[in-house]
Amino acid sequence: MSHPLAVKTENLGRIYKIRNNRKEKQRELVALENVNLEIREGELFGLLGPNGAGKTTLIKILTTLLAPTSGKAWVAGLDVTRQPAEVRKRINMVSGGETSGYGLLTVRENLWMFAQFYGIPSAEANRRIKKLAEIVGIADRLNTKSSDLSTGLRQKMNIIRGFLTDPEVLFLDEPTLGLDVGASRDVRSFIRRWMDENPHRTLLLTTHYMVEADELCDRVAIINQGRVLACDTPAHLKQNLRHEVFFQVWVVAPHLLEDFAFLQINGVKHFHQSPEEDSLRLDITLEEEAVLSEVINELTAQSARILRLEKREPTLEDVFVQLVGQRMEEVENVAVPAD
Amino acid sequence: MSQFPPIEIKRSGWQLFLMTVIGRSYPRVVGMQRERSWLFFDVFLPLLSVAAYVFVYRAIGAPEDYVGFVVVGGAMTAFWMNVLWSMSSQLYWEKEQGNLALYIISPAPMMAILLGMAVGGLFATLLRAIAIIAVGSLIFNVTYAVSSFWQLIAVFSLSMVALYGLGMMSASVFLLLSREAWHLANLAMEPVYLVSGMYFPVKNLGFWAAAAASVIPLTLGLDAMRQLVFASGPTLGFLSVETEILILIILSVVFVTSARYLLAYVERLAVREGRLTENRR
Ligand SMILES: Nc1ncnc2c1ncn2[C@@H]1O[C@H](COP(=O)(O)OP(=O)(O)OP(=O)(O)O)[C@@H](O)[C@H]1O
Ligand SMILES: [Mg+2]
Numbered sequence: 001m002s003h004p005l006a007v008k009t010e011n012l013g014r015i016y017k018i019r020n021n022r023k024e025k026q027r028e029l030v031a032l033e034n035v036n037l038e039i040r041e042g043e044l045f046g047l048l049g050p051n052g053a054g055k056t057t058l059i060k061i062l063t064t065l066l067a068p069t070s071g072k073a074w075v076a077g078l079d080v081t082r083q084p085a086e087v088r089k090r091i092n093m094v095s096g097g098e099t100s101g102y103g104l105l106t107v108r109e110n111l112w113m114f115a116q117f118y119g120i121p122s123a124e125a126n127r128r129i130k131k132l133a134e135i136v137g138i139a140d141r142l143n144t145k146s147s148d149l150s151t152g153l154r155q156k157m158n159i160i161r162g163f164l165t166d167p168e169v170l171f172l173d174e175p176t177l178g179l180d181v182g183a184s185r186d187v188r189s190f191i192r193r194w195m196d197e198n199p200h201r202t203l204l205l206t207t208h209y210m211v212e213a214d215e216l217c218d219r220v221a222i223i224n225q226g227r228v229l230a231c232d233t234p235a236h237l238k239q240n241l242r243h244e245v246f247f248q249v250w251v252v253a254p255h256l257l258e259d260f261a262f263l264q265i266n267g268v269k270h271f272h273q274s275p276e277e278d279s280l281r282l283d284i285t286l287e288e289e290a291v292l293s294e295v296i297n298e299l300t301a302q303s304a305r306i307l308r309l310e311k312r313e314p315t316l317e318d319v320f321v322q323l324v325g326q327r328m329e330e331v332e333n334v335a336v337p338a339d
Numbered sequence: 340m341s342q343f344p345p346i347e348i349k350r351s352g353w354q355l356f357l358m359t360v361i362g363r364s365y366p367r368v369v370g371m372q373r374e375r376s377w378l379f380f381d382v383f384l385p386l387l388s389v390a391a392y393v394f395v396y397r398a399i400g401a402p403e404d405y406v407g408f409v410v411v412g413g414a415m416t417a418f419w420m421n422v423l424w425s426m427s428s429q430l431y432w433e434k435e436q437g438n439l440a441l442y443i444i445s446p447a448p449m450m451a452i453l454l455g456m457a458v459g460g461l462f463a464t465l466l467r468a469i470a471i472i473a474v475g476s477l478i479f480n481v482t483y484a485v486s487s488f489w490q491l492i493a494v495f496s497l498s499m500v501a502l503y504g505l506g507m508m509s510a511s512v513f514l515l516l517s518r519e520a521w522h523l524a525n526l527a528m529e530p531v532y533l534v535s536g537m538y539f540p541v542k543n544l545g546f547w548a549a550a551a552a553s554v555i556p557l558t559l560g561l562d563a564m565r566q567l568v569f570a571s572g573p574t575l576g577f578l579s580v581e582t583e584i585l586i587l588i589i590l591s592v593v594f595v596t597s598a599r600y601l602l603a604y605v606e607r608l609a610v611r612e613g614r615l616t617e618n619r620r
Contacts, residue, residue, distance in 0.1 A: 016613060060616065063444045067611045089351075089446045100437045104370035116362025117447035119350030131342070161441075166346045197343060 004077065006169050006202035007039035007062060012071035013226075014057050031057040033226045035071070039219075042199045044191070046217030047206040048316065050331040054226040055206035056095075059171050062204070063093045076168050091169050092118075094162035096155065096177025103147030107138065107157050110146050111164060118165040125164070132160040135190055152183045159187055163194060172205040176212060188216050208328060210316040222320055224331065229323040234316060241314040241322060244269060245289050248312055249282040253304035256280070261298055267291035270321050272330070279307055283327070285318065351446070359447040363455025364462065367425075371463040381417065381467040386475055389413035392538045393479050404571040405539070407483065410475035411568070412537040414468040415561050418502060419531060421464040426506025428524045429456055430514040439514075440616050449602050453510060457503040484570040490580060491567045497587040498560025504594030505556060511598070511605040515614070531555060536562065540575040549577050556590050559583040 012035040019026045032054045039045045047055045060066035062075055064084040073080045076090045101110035108129055115125035133139040136156045141149065146157060155178060162170055175191070176184040195201055207213055213220045214234045221231040230237060251257075257280065262271040270285035284295060299306060320328050350358060371377065392409040430453075433439040442452050475481065485491060516523060534552035535541065541549045541562050552558045563583040566572040577583075609615045 060613070063440075065440055065443060065610065065615050066613050085446070088444055089349075091444060093441070093444055095437070098437050100441055102366040102370055104373055105366055109365065109369075113362045113365055114441065114445070116358045117442065117445040117452075119348075119355040119358055119446065120346055121348060121350070124346060124348070128343075128346075135342075163343070166343065194343065198345070 004041045005038055005074070006041045006043065007037060007045075007073075007075055007204060009035050009037045009058075009062075009073045010071050011036060012058070012061065012068050012073050014054070014061060014066065015069045030226050032061075032068075035223075035226075035228050037221060037228065037231065039202060039204060041202050042195075044195050044203045044216060044218045045205070046213040046220040047204065047223055048208065048210070048213040048220050048320070049206075049223035050208055050328045052225075053223045055223060056173055057226075058223075059093065059173050059204070059206060063091055063171055064088060090167060091171065092162045092165050092167040093171040093173065094158045094175060095172075096174035097151075098155070098158045100158065100161070101146050103145060105146060106143050107133070107146055107149070108142040110157065111161055114161050115164055120165060128164055129160065132163060136160055137186060151178050152180060155179055156183070156187070159190070168200065169202045169204065172203065174206055174208070176207070176209070184212075188212065192216060208332075210320070210328070214316050220316065222316075222323060224320075224324050230319065237316060237319045238314045241318055243287070244314065244318075245286045245292075246312050246314055246318060247282075247284045247286065247292065247295075248310045249284060249299075250276070250279045250307040250309075251282060251299060251304040252279055252307060253302065257282075257299075257302050257304060261302070262295060265291065265294050265298065268295065270318075272327055280304070285321070355446065356448055356451045359451035360455040360458060362447075363452050364459030365455075367456070367459025367463045371459075372466070377467070378470070382470045382474065385413050385417060385467075385471055386478075389471070389475055390478075402571060404569045404575075406479050407476075407481040407569050408540065408565055408575075409538050410472060410479060410481050411565060412539075412561060413475060414471040415557060415564075416532070416537050417464050417467045417471065418461075418499070419535070419537075419557055420528070421460045422502055422506035423524050423527060425460045426453075426456060426503065427509040427513050427527075428521060430510045431516070431521075434514065434615065437616070443606065443615055449606065450507075450599055453507045453598065453602065456510075457507060460506075461499055461503060482570075483568045485568050486572075487567055487580075490584070491564060494560055494563040494567065494580070494584060494587065497584060497591055498556050498564075501556030501587050501590040501594055502560070504591055504598055507598035508594050508601055511601045514605055514609065531557070534558070540565065540577070542575060542577045553577075553586065554590075556587060556594075559586055559590075563587075 012032060013030070014032040016029045016031055017026050018029055035058065047058065049055050057066065061068050061073055062080060064080050064087050067081055075087045078086045080087050105113065111129045112122065112125050129142070130139070133142050136159060138153055138156050141153060146154065149157065159175060162172065176187055179187065191203065195203055205217070217234065219231065219233050220237065222229045257273055259271055259273065262268055267287040268284065268291060269287060270283070272283045274281050286292060296306070317327060324331060389409050393406050396405045396409065430439060433442070442449065513523065532538070534544065534548065535555050535558040536544070536552070541552060541558050544552065549558070562577045563580045566576040566580050
């Protein structure tokens, strides 16, 4: 095989049965539906989608924590439901905001403990812990009790735990969740380095940060409501939008603008306003540049004064909008199911 | 040059099993002694309830060996507390913390994780029990008359295997109960004090009640130990030490074997129903 598959799913689906209290009737929630993915060995693959899209559910199935209700999945060529023990030798997983380990133990001790569960001899484990800690920038905290760590430092410890066992396939579920800009950058550059170093490593990460998926991933699957809507390299995904024009406009207006009036203009594909500190930011997608003049007319009609206007390159956010019809944050604000 | 060369050796089989036991026992063997407050909570407080019984027994003029009974009972109570709070309900806490998922996805066998928990808990509790016996015997002037040292070792070890086996077994059950686990542990605490005869000879319960209480390994273990270390022990004993040893062996085998099968069953069930991770995710 020239390109062995690190991950493959075939019509994968998961339905949760939920019941909020004893009296209520059981409902079914489709968390994943008909997911077909193929991730090659050596790929850094991103799953991008809003809250509740099914990203974590997919990761749980691939890491043998959850059985699918339909379809099949393979990791490193092994069936996750039939050969979980074999799969487990080859994987590891880190989730954002994880509170794993024991607070009474130091960072080093916690990491050493997890290495034991993978059969890594202590000397080797300690050597790797030290090296990884230096790279991630918590070498001076190895002897701190993990209960005394800040959220960011704790997440760095978790990240080390994932890489420590040198898995063939590593799953990172929102690895930069809750990290500040600097720390996120550190983590991303480390992930890239680790991948570049050995062509046999495969990494699947989920995120709902567009930039993270765009900058980091070789290929991205966009997932919403349990379905994969598109799967390609970030460049290709964005290339599909090459006929469209994207503008960002900052305006001052007496009140929120009437979206409707803009969407009625022929050639306006998408219009979204978000209030910023002392202006309104408008994200506008046009079929062609010529439509801009009509948009400006409408702005004037609604007494909005333009502060700044920028033409910009399409982003994965635009790809998402094209596929779903809404921005990711809009989807997230609406689709909060009552728990 | 490569910063992260592949790991040359990853152990498997029995070596991995052993490493896992050591790894998982470490937080209890080392971590639990790190904060000195355990001396107060785990030694001084139990001694207070021991003292209460001692004063009552002395006030009503009970035989002096009863004082020793209570001290030994107080020490053994520590093991019951440990099994209840740090074994049975442990997997549930591990799930809430996010550790359980990491144990499951690792190549380590879950039995080794549970055994590590048990070994670590046993060690930490042994320290506490020894402290309680030492201080209690000193304060209340307990005199021991050990009749068979080897039988004593055997009885103690078997009680521990059976007790922690019970803990391993119930850990899987508690895992499925999720939130109710805490209440259940609470519920199991007090009645066991009564029926297992922590503070009085279990014989006093009458034959059938004592026989029923014997399902809890602590009951027979404690009864046999008292027979072996106190002069008046044999007259107050429930069954003969030999019979009690035999029953403890049976209990050990039953609990540890059931733990193994139950754990596998619960894991399969939880994977199917999506119950291995905390509810928020
Ligand atoms: N154990 C469960 N029982 C019932 N429903 C669940 C369970 N876990 C997840 N769900 C539901 O399944 C859907 C997908 O959830 P999932 O956690 O996979 O989404 P996600 O893409 O990871 O979202 P987020 O970005 O918020 O982490 C959601 O609607 C969620 O409420
Ligand atoms: Mg998630």
